[in-house]
Amino acid sequence: MRIRDVLMVAGLGGYYFDDFQAIKRGAKQDGFFYIGDPITPGHSRIRQPGECISVMLILEDGQVGIGDCVGIQYSGVVGRDPVLIAEKHIPPLEKLVSTSLIGEDIKNFKEFSQFIDSLKINGQKLYSWIRYGFSQAALDAVAKVRGITMAEVIADEYGLTISDRIIPILPQSGDDRYIGADKMILKKAPVLPQGLFNNIEKIGQKGEKLIAYVEWLSERIRKFGGSDYTPEIHLDVYGMIGDIFDDDIGKVTQYLARLGEAAKPFRLSVESPILMESKEKLIPAFSRLKESLSGNKVDVEIVADDYCNTLEDIKEFVDADAVHMVQVKPPDLGALHNSVEAVLYCRRHGVKAFLGGTCNSTDVVARVSAHVALATQADQMYGKPGMGVDVAMQIPYNEMQRTLSLIKSKRRSQN
């Protein structure tokens, strides 16, 4: 089916863009605002509404494939793509769209996604979030043309078996880590709460505040969750544990052991327990930590996030056996087939795959992610959009429920 036209609409993301550099330099918070001037180009304020470019591929038969280009919360920092400002970034795409997309025949998701990845403007590859959004629209278009779900398209093209159960959703509490956790417990989230422990203040000089939080959380789950509810605890600590112990692997191991005890009887995963100034330093440090944890029989899993931004990066972490789980971040990986392949690579090599993403995602992205998670059988996925917990759980959960039921009904009618 040929693409008859392409529309791009300036829309909103599900959260905010924060100027990481300005915050790092100590910008003061006033309520939910940050006061002071932004530093990073593209920011008109330190905290500004997240944006998106919603892409609609209009097919010859009038059907429309939809995908959303979304930016991450801390974008525009060195080495990353610029802050997504829809009004600014749509016009340069128009020519590309008319010369390279309109009239194209769209049959196969993987091929079209690779094609989008290869497009260039003035010799430069497109920003990763642009490739991400256009390739979602391509997946949706192929699914609509073929009259099957997006999960079935991926499974068919990659020869996969679609999961027969809902992929566990990890909602993000952000800084709302007490009320947010309560909501997750009431809703029986299978993994919780992320927690956003990104500075010393939040974890304590010796990590004592983080331990107290995990003790509180574990007790809270037992108090309100009911005996049949055994979620996994997943914390994102942004390298802070390494920070307080000068990246001493032995001390970090001991601390993670204490944290694991505090989490009991629930299992614990810690994302970015340590952080180094480069990928080359981080991978061996992670490997040593992983070995040290198993050597000391510490039943805590570690998760890679930083420096794990491309399919190639992810392969390096996996090949080095550096972590138990890798967060695959679709907006950073460019066209969507890269995320599919990253999840598959992790799983094939015995590393758990966490289909992540950003709170700035949209409802459209959340629905696409649900299909990717089902088709690739990711071990867990982020809830999205936003940080409000409820909607981020509702959208992907319901999309997975619908998809599983459609597939089942199809099987029934075939038999």
Added chain:
Amino acid sequence: MIIKDALAVEGYAGYFWDDQAAIQKGAKSDGFAYLESPVTPGFDIIRQPSEAVSIMLLLDDARIALGDCCSVQYSGKSGRDPVFRSRVYQPFIQERVLPLLRGKEITRFKDMAEEFDSIEIEGKRLHRSIRYGVTQALLDAVAQSQRKTMAEVIAEEYGTQIAKKPVRIFAQLGDDNLYLPVDRMILKRIDAFPHLLTNTLDQLDKLADHIKWTRERIQKLADSEYRPFLHYDLYGTLGKKCNNNIPKMLEYLKMWENLAKPYKLAVECPADLNSRDETMEIMIRLIQAKQAAGLDVIIIADEWCNTLEDIRAFVDNKAADMVQIKSPDLGGINNIIEAILYCKKMGVYAYQGGSCCETDISARVSWHIALATEPFWALDKPGMGVDEGYQIGMNEMKRTLALIQHRKRSPGGTTIEHT
């Protein structure tokens, strides 16, 4: 086009159902939860995750039309349908409702929706949530079979003009934080907010401070072009506080209106008496008195204004400046369309409401209704997180307007455009 098959699955909805009877009896919260036992049938716990049943209509060309059956936060309250537990209603829908849909031909939305909305099983009409969800799916099916947006289908069948730009969005805050969400609403330049549920006299006493704080916050953090409406839901507490004495109530309205200036004030349900007639009567007197006093505040009807018939009564009697049209409570979405159009015809502002306990699917349908009928404002939903519901609404409206514009300009052509 024929409905080849129909499916129904259980899912989450966007927030929590609260057992209001238990909370009013004084149940104590512990964090976000409540430990005491619920009172209202259908609740396992006082604050119960809200649930939905998603309807899928499989059309004979392999397209799938969606609609979500969902309900309001204070479910099971007197006069309302029972709590919409998916484990109870999903099997019911599967056994009793889906067979009515299979094999049906897709014709006009209005006819199909009205027919479904009035179906009776064992002498009883269906739960409003079921009527709400299935009629959404019918609209989607008609739109897909005609290769049009849902907004266009409504506009054509009801003879309306589609809005030229996104409809005003109204956002509400939950009760766990009364300040940070207001900041978010200001940051995103939301048109009307914060709802601020004021259901005790103690909260009513604090309202003036919150209005003042909000006004100062907007002035401090936004540019002067930004002029949101400030909206508060009083739950009848003003009448209670003043023994329903109109001059006394007027004094409060005047004080709040002045505190809100330069932003325009709207108050929902200032008085709630024992019946619809008594409530309408005091609302009529209050509106006459505020007009005579030269006050600008918008008075909104909510309690006793639940069905299309109630809404007509309030509108006909001029018992409100604005009427809240509460989506899931009205059953079929055809009733919502009619209610909005009736308000507008009679010169009363229509507020397309709904619930935090809805879903992305019902929200998207609601934004198509909003574009086709242009209420004065429409609720940011689902959830209480502000950002998610606002994103869904704004993007759905912008996409729809772009598609409609595109079709008008190039019915078959190949132009590129952006909005």
